[in-house]
Amino acid sequence: LPERLLLDGFERMAAAHPDRVAVSFEGTSLSYGEFSARVNRLARHLIAQGVGPESLVGLLVSRSVDLVVGMYAVVAAGGAYVPLDPSHPGERIGYILDTAEPVCLLSTTADAQAVGIEPADAGLGGGGAVGGGRVAGGSVGTLAGVPVLALDTLDTSGFDAASLTDVDRLAPVRPSNTAYVIFTSGSTGRPKGVAVPHSAIANxxxxxxxxxxxxxxxxxxxxTATTFDVSLWGYFLPLAAGAHLVVATPDGHRDPEYLARVIVEQRVTVTDFVPSMLTVFAAHTAVGSVPSLEHVFVIGEALPPETVTAMHAVSDAAVHNLYGPTEAAVSITYWQATGDESGSVPIGVPQWNSRVYVLDSRLHPVPEGVTGELYLAGDQLARGYVTRPDLSSDRFVASPFDAGRRMYRTGDLVRWQRVDGQAVLEYLGRTDFQVKFRGQRIELGEIESAFLAQPQVSQAAVVVAASQLGEQLVAYVVPAPGQQIVQTVLLDAVREILPTYMVPAAVVVLEAFPLNTSGKLDRKALPEPEFEAREFRAPSTPIEEIVAGVFADVLGVDRIGADDDFFALGGNSLIATQVAARVGQALDVQVPVRMLFEA
Structure with a gap:
């Protein structure tokens, strides 16, 4: 392929079909012409603030039209966007901003207030300098020293709405320039920023x-969450093809009934799921109720054939299993699932301009059927990790098969197997303590570091444990001398550091860790966790009785008290979708999943 830029397809579509609907969100729609005009005006404003090739711009915006406009504007200006989740702890957001050192941070009034920005001084609102000489044109304040621009109040009407060229930018944009930086979980206890160039994501x-x-x-x-690179499919594929992008409400991805309703109302033909959420969606969607759906892209964790079968039972949509780490621009192998596979659905074969190698510890190819580590090569590799040349050189290694080129060491264990005579890849697990948990790539070491940062903890180990409710994150801790550990207090402290999906469902306190003959932690000898209820207080109203009955049934416990905590008993975001659906059916009302998180 000729080298391309990420927005090339969109710009062609905007010029050819300005009146076609481009983006919709909660009843508001923009045509390609309207959307392009907003993007181009904001892009010119960003250029005026110093954004250009190799500049980073933070994007702290909940799902909305403003989010999509901001994302496209940063790339159109020549910069690279760095997505941040407003619901993540302030410490994590601050660390990412300190590491990325963006020129500015795009947000909205509500999201900026939610994370606690420092209000702008009266003399700076019109364009004074703040934070290390950065220019805050229209800044409403700062966060970690970075000027914050509120997209819902920023006036860009004075800028030209025409498409940008390199003449308008601070410097020409090349396919080798960074398009986005996504921070993923890091084994050292800190997230690491993966810098992906235009050439990789355009391929x-x-x-x-x-x-x-x-x-x-x-x-x-x-x-899909903007901090998960799979989100790029939804944000960039449809608008590069002249299709219609529908953006889900911020909490909508957790609610299968909401998703089914939007698919019907908007006549959705394509969407994506992580396997665990697809399982929930299939279980709570009526047969034939989403007839418009044609393609479902699945990625993020191993796909069970049973999930494919369940989806095929309610929809005729084709289910496509794709695989790829953030370091390889979303996906790099693919397979159309049938549901007839045994074990797990294969991750398939390489996409174009990409190569895959199954190697042993000496970087020698292993025979078919033999387990090895998966290495990736080709046009979709990331440039490396922001400010981490040491980690980049450890994970991106010289290829012995292609002089002068690199391979990415995934840490994933795979093997070649034959399906209908074709050699395809089968995913088997990880080589380290990095795990895929409900679609999110998590370094268990990062969670352990959050526990070790607490003064009452001397040792910590985190595992993914099987339970009757599915896989759960469980933390094992040893108290510091003279300290006592209270699970609720400890988890509250950890929530200040980690995003919700990385907070364990239970904490097990041990006097000492079990060790193997080498004196190392014996993870297999760790005791099974127990999810305990509070002192029992019986439900006192008919509604409480209904809710308690649903909780007990879904969680697999004998009884639920009025004061019991759903999540302390082992509940999680996936099970919460089942509870919301069943309570809603029992009470004949719509119960948003977020009510369980806010209760």
């Missing part, structure tokens, strides 16, 4: 649209 967009063509008749439902 992914081109391959996806060649393999799964879209046009004006298609509608893509985008519901």
């Amino acid at each position: 992914q967009v081109a391959w996806m649209l060649a393999q799964y063509p879209m046009d004006a008749s298609d509608v893509y439902l985008q519901k």
Whole structure:
């Protein structure tokens, strides 16, 4: 393929079909012409603030039209966007900003207030200098010394709405320039920023649209967190093909009933799921109720054939299993699932301009059927990790098969197997303590570091434990001398550091860790966790009795008291979707999943 930029396809579509609907969110829609104009005006404003090639711009915005406009504007200006989740702890957001050192941070009034920005001084609002000489044109304040621009109040009407060229930018944009930086969980206890160039993500967009063509008749439902690189499919594929992008409400990805309703109302044809959420969606969607759905992209964890079968029972949509780490621009292998596979669905074969190698510890290829570590090569590799040349050189290694080129060491264990005579990859697990948990890539070491940062903890180990409720994150801790550990207090402290999906469901306190003959932690000897209820207080109203009955049934316990905590008993975001659906059916009302998190 000729080298391309990420927005090339969108710019062609905006010029050819300005009146076609481009983006919709909660009843508001923008045509390609309207969306392009907003993007271009904001891009010119960003250029005036010093944004250009290799500049980073933070994006702290909940799912909305403003989020999509901001994302596209940063890339159109020549910069690279760094997504941040407003619901993540302030310490994590601050660390990412300190590491990335963005020129500015795009947000909204509500999101900026939620994370606690420092209000702008009266003399700075019109464009004074703040934070190390940065210019805060229209800044409403700062966060970690970075000027914050509120997209819902920023006036860009004075800027030209025409498409940008390199003449308008501070410097020409090249395919080798960074398009985005996504911070993923890091084994040292700190997130690491993966810098992905235009050439890599443009290859992914081109391959996806060649393999799964879209046009004006298609509608893509985008519901994936912006901090998860799979979100790029939804944000960039449809608009590169002249299709319609529908953005889900911020909490919508947790609610299968909401998703089914939007698919019907918006005639959605394409969307994506992590396997665990697809399982929940299939279980709570009526047969034939989403007839418009044609393609479901699945990625993020091993896909059980049973999930494919369950989805095929309620929808005729094709289920595509894709695989790829953030370091390889979303996905790099693919397989159309049938549900007839045994074990788990294969992750398939390489996409174009990509190569995969299954190697032993000496970087020698292993025979078919033999387990080895998966290495990736080709056009979709990331440039490396922001400010971490040591980690970049450890994970991106010289290729012995292609002089002068690199390979990415995934840490994933795979093997080649034959399916209908074709050699395909089968995913088997990890080589280290990095895990895929409900679609999110997590370094257990990062969670352990959060526990070790607490003064009452001397040792910590985190595992993914099987339970009757599915896989759960469980922390094992040893108290510091003279200290006592209270689970609720400890978890509250950890929540100040880690995002919700990384907070364990239970804490097990031990006097000492079990050790193996080498004196190392014996993880297999760690005791099974117990999820305990509070002192029992019986439900006192008919509604409390109904809710308690649903909780008890879903959690698999004998009884639930009025004061019991759903999450302390082992509940999680996936099980919460089942509870919300069943309580809603029992009471004949709509119960948003977020009510369980806010209660």
